[in-house]
Amino acid sequence: MKAYSRVYAALAALTCVTAGASFLDMGAWSWPVALAIAGAKAALVAIFFMRLNAARLAGAFVWIGLLCTALLLGGALQDFMLRR
Amino acid sequence: MSEPAPAADGAQGRQAALLGVWSFLVTEMLFFGGLFAAYTVYRSLYPGAFAQSAGRLDLALGAGNTLILITSSWTMALAVRAGEDGRRGRCSLLLACTLILGSAFLAVKGLEYGHKVEEGLFPGPRFLPQAEAGSRLFFALYFVMTGLHALHIAAGIAVLAPLALWVRRPGALPRLQNFVEGAGLYWHFVDIVWIFLFPTLYLMRGPA
Numbered sequence: 001m002k003a004y005s006r007v008y009a010a011l012a013a014l015t016c017v018t019a020g021a022s023f024l025d026m027g028a029w030s031w032p033v034a035l036a037i038a039g040a041k042a043a044l045v046a047i048f049f050m051r052l053n054a055a056r057l058a059g060a061f062v063w064i065g066l067l068c069t070a071l072l073l074g075g076a077l078q079d080f081m082l083r084r
Numbered sequence: 085m086s087e088p089a090p091a092a093d094g095a096q097g098r099q100a101a102l103l104g105v106w107s108f109l110v111t112e113m114l115f116f117g118g119l120f121a122a123y124t125v126y127r128s129l130y131p132g133a134f135a136q137s138a139g140r141l142d143l144a145l146g147a148g149n150t151l152i153l154i155t156s157s158w159t160m161a162l163a164v165r166a167g168e169d170g171r172r173g174r175c176s177l178l179l180a181c182t183l184i185l186g187s188a189f190l191a192v193k194g195l196e197y198g199h200k201v202e203e204g205l206f207p208g209p210r211f212l213p214q215a216e217a218g219s220r221l222f223f224a225l226y227f228v229m230t231g232l233h234a235l236h237i238a239a240g241i242a243v244l245a246p247l248a249l250w251v252r253r254p255g256a257l258p259r260l261q262n263f264v265e266g267a268g269l270y271w272h273f274v275d276i277v278w279i280f281l282f283p284t285l286y287l288m289r290g291p292a
Contacts, residue, residue: 008158019147022287034283042276049161058106065110073121
């Protein structure tokens, strides 16, 4: 229970951090930083709220699915990006 | 046909239910992932227009909505825990809180959409001129991505409302536990999609 409250507080804090960081001029670093913060928030939700690490078969399924999605989209994107 | 099917309850039943929901969520990752890929492509083609258009979105409402959804994920996680502890009144109350927060999210979204329509930023007759191709693309993507996300929230609310009433019945909760947990996984996933939507659409206001 308390763990959930802490995760919630962390998520709220990270939201404020990412919104505030958008006002800083970080040039090309803006989107990697925003992506990293969003990734951290997503990981918190997935691990603590969705209990992804506790699921065995389902967990493996998710990782494989994520890999396949990344391959599909990454492949399409790199094709586009490198042609320009 | 000689052996009976394994029971739907118990540990094996729960693993099966979780696998089922997660399989669905993986397809949803593909679905939203494609939209994020489209955004990436068009942003790289019109970086200035996308950055400038992002500035026209209401950051405060977007951030507020993010906090609303994060809170709803918290109440949802607590609801699943309450269900596991057999506390059906508390579980029902927390499910109700979750769907109320989800409704608040939709209300804020509706408010934002109203503003955008007034400003002529909605694809349709009064939309931005053809010359502003980049801005048109940004707002088309904005409405499609947030609109589909809002539909997912609405579907979640439609499922949680009867569920919140159903778990109150004596003896219903043990049978419904897998369903509650599955609904929770769906709700957290939709929250995660917004966690990525918010910075992508609202926060990338710089030139890069």
